[in-house]
Amino acid sequence: MSRIEETFKRLSKGNRKALVGFLVAGDPDLERSERDCRMALENGVDVLELGVPFSDPTADGPVIQAAGQRSLAAGTTVAKVLTLAKRLRRECEAPIVLFGYVNPFFNYGYEKLANDAAAAGVDAFLVVDMPFEESGEFRVHLDAVGLDFISLIAPTTPDARLGKILKEARGFVYYIMVKGVTGARAGVAEDVAGHLVRLKKHTRLPVAAGFGVSNGDQAREAARHADGVVVGSALVRAAGENRLAFLVKEIRQALDCQEK
Amino acid sequence: MKRVEVNTVPDANGHFGVYGGRYVAETLMPALIEVEKAYRAAQADPAFELEFRGLLKHYVGRPSPLYFAPRLTEAFGGAKIYLKREDLNHTGAHKVNNTLGQAILARRMGKKKLMAETGAGQHGVATATVAARFGMECDVYMGEEDIRRQAPNVKRMNLLGARVIPVTSGTKTLKDAMSEALREWVAAVDTTFYVIGTVAGPHPYPVMVRDFQSVIGIEAREQFIELENRLPEMVIACVGGGSNAAGLFYPFLNDAGVKMVGVEAAGHGIATGQHAASIEAGRPGILHGSKSYVLQDAEGQILNAHSISAGLDYPGVGPEHALWADLKRVEYSGITDAEAVAAFHELSLMEGIIPALESSHALAEARKRARTVGKGGAIVVCLSGRGDKDLESVLEYDARVKT
Ligand SMILES: Cc1ncc(COP(=O)(O)O)c(C=O)c1O
Numbered sequence: 001m002s003r004i005e006e007t008f009k010r011l012s013k014g015n016r017k018a019l020v021g022f023l024v025a026g027d028p029d030l031e032r033s034e035r036d037c038r039m040a041l042e043n044g045v046d047v048l049e050l051g052v053p054f055s056d057p058t059a060d061g062p063v064i065q066a067a068g069q070r071s072l073a074a075g076t077t078v079a080k081v082l083t084l085a086k087r088l089r090r091e092c093e094a095p096i097v098l099f100g101y102v103n104p105f106f107n108y109g110y111e112k113l114a115n116d117a118a119a120a121g122v123d124a125f126l127v128v129d130m131p132f133e134e135s136g137e138f139r140v141h142l143d144a145v146g147l148d149f150i151s152l153i154a155p156t157t158p159d160a161r162l163g164k165i166l167k168e169a170r171g172f173v174y175y176i177m178v179k180g181v182t183g184a185r186a187g188v189a190e191d192v193a194g195h196l197v198r199l200k201k202h203t204r205l206p207v208a209a210g211f212g213v214s215n216g217d218q219a220r221e222a223a224r225h226a227d228g229v230v231v232g233s234a235l236v237r238a239a240g241e242n243r244l245a246f247l248v249k250e251i252r253q254a255l256d257c258q259e260k
Numbered sequence: 261m262k263r264v265e266v267n268t269v270p271d272a273n274g275h276f277g278v279y280g281g282r283y284v285a286e287t288l289m290p291a292l293i294e295v296e297k298a299y300r301a302a303q304a305d306p307a308f309e310l311e312f313r314g315l316l317k318h319y320v321g322r323p324s325p326l327y328f329a330p331r332l333t334e335a336f337g338g339a340k341i342y343l344k345r346e347d348l349n350h351t352g353a354h355k356v357n358n359t360l361g362q363a364i365l366a367r368r369m370g371k372k373k374l375m376a377e378t379g380a381g382q383h384g385v386a387t388a389t390v391a392a393r394f395g396m397e398c399d400v401y402m403g404e405e406d407i408r409r410q411a412p413n414v415k416r417m418n419l420l421g422a423r424v425i426p427v428t429s430g431t432k433t434l435k436d437a438m439s440e441a442l443r444e445w446v447a448a449v450d451t452t453f454y455v456i457g458t459v460a461g462p463h464p465y466p467v468m469v470r471d472f473q474s475v476i477g478i479e480a481r482e483q484f485i486e487l488e489n490r491l492p493e494m495v496i497a498c499v500g501g502g503s504n505a506a507g508l509f510y511p512f513l514n515d516a517g518v519k520m521v522g523v524e525a526a527g528h529g530i531a532t533g534q535h536a537a538s539i540e541a542g543r544p545g546i547l548h549g550s551k552s553y554v555l556q557d558a559e560g561q562i563l564n565a566h567s568i569s570a571g572l573d574y575p576g577v578g579p580e581h582a583l584w585a586d587l588k589r590v591e592y593s594g595i596t597d598a599e600a601v602a603a604f605h606e607l608s609l610m611e612g613i614i615p616a617l618e619s620s621h622a623l624a625e626a627r628k629r630a631r632t633v634g635k636g637g638a639i640v641v642c643l644s645g646r647g648d649k650d651l652e653s654v655l656e657y658d659a660r661v662k663t
Binding site: 054055056057058059060061065072077078102103104105106107108128129130131132133134152153154155156157158161165176179180181 | 273281282283284285286287288289290291429430435436439442443446447448449450545546547548549551554556559560561562
């Protein structure tokens, strides 16, 4: 069983929701970023999404844009992110997903990247600007080493397309709750429940809902119809303000008390 | 007008060979597929063609002249120089050919609002213009640096009722304006049509923009045949994203005897690293939704481009140009800031035509090629726009060079 599968199974047995936490690798530098990742994992993050910085992040709002810039300024490279993953893997079994934009991955070489990531203990890739139609080549190399390619579904994705994407989905499915870029929002998007029900008809994989979740209440709300929630910008901001452990605990508690 | 059948590119997912495609967030995929379907339907609908042709004639002022430049020819000392006068179009550049096509399409799709990115401001003006013409709202994303460099165009856009939204991220130029426009489109995708200004971006934009701009080459080819009763030896156009070049080249692709040269901005010189020559100095990569030649560092991070010309100051290029470069059907070369400014002055003095700095790159290349092509031959240069918007930049440049 893969780490991702195992994690979602274990949580669902305990009637708990997965907390998928996103941090930008190398923000503000690799050392502090490693410390933040550990802190997130120790305080309740179940799945770690490690953001690989890119110069032109077209799907990110200001918080993650700025974090990516800090990381690049500190000299972060794909190879260094793999080293970070390897160091984290030495002492934890939580799934690690590399989250990024296609060009740095294409530049590294899909096959070499799949191999090196597998060796580093990475479990999956999520490539924001690589939709289903463009994913074939990378997917072949990930499959060869047993890594998952995480599929994204948006509120705009029509049913026919949903079926096509989910047939090939692996690991878990990432549901983007809002039409927009990453970043904190006042409330949770509308009709998330409807979309999640629609989605569940096409897949038996666990579903994590993300984009715009920034606190415990929103996380609980988003998780009602999903198997987990993704929290990104809020964690990135909290890490910068030295209140990461506090926020992760708050969200963890909110998620856990919902089921009682 | 007869369409010229070249070959079967792109494929169903918008690939020109290994280039092109659709590399965007899933949220945008359905919108792109919808634009593509609507575009295919429009192409098959004679009413669309009729309206487009009608407005190109009566609103834009087409056909634009193919002008023989006698004094410039004399000065270059070789082939006859013909200028395809896109500068005489309404709004002063080729950009309006495309924005008109996309606005008609947007209206057919029931969209009420247009959005665009702009570098030189020409595409922004052209989008604001057609938005006004069709009574649509219009937001234009423009880098702060370009807002400074192209101030007259910002005022023009405001006058036309568009909102110019300053982009402050990154280099504050075209690249960042396009990134920001893509971000905003994700949020507004239900109501807003994104009018991309060049043959870059995700499918179907590269093919759609090329088709709308190919009126340039179709006309130039017919006009040249009428004037000279043969085909030119060479056609030259500047390449930012590559839309005026694609528009000129595409109808000549099957004319094996016609040599084509795309001119990128070599800025301070390729060796300095400060340029915008994606094909000459870049590597295949993915930027803004498609795979093509991209200026990037060893890690695949996008590099900043440099050109005195805001319209060429972009680290990528349209995917079809990447294919044409690989196939060696089109030769790509670089012209520096200094060479372009010299050509800017030369055309102004020789022919009484003030060219855009973008187009000045093509003119400078023509100067280099005129003798090689020789006295019996002819070169068609795409004069993609007029230079009023660039007076400030050129004066600033001249003052700096003198001191
Ligand atoms: C007059 C003019 N020519 C050329 C360009 C470059 O664009 P493209 O390469 O798409 O023709 C621009 C862009 O703003 C322009 O304004």
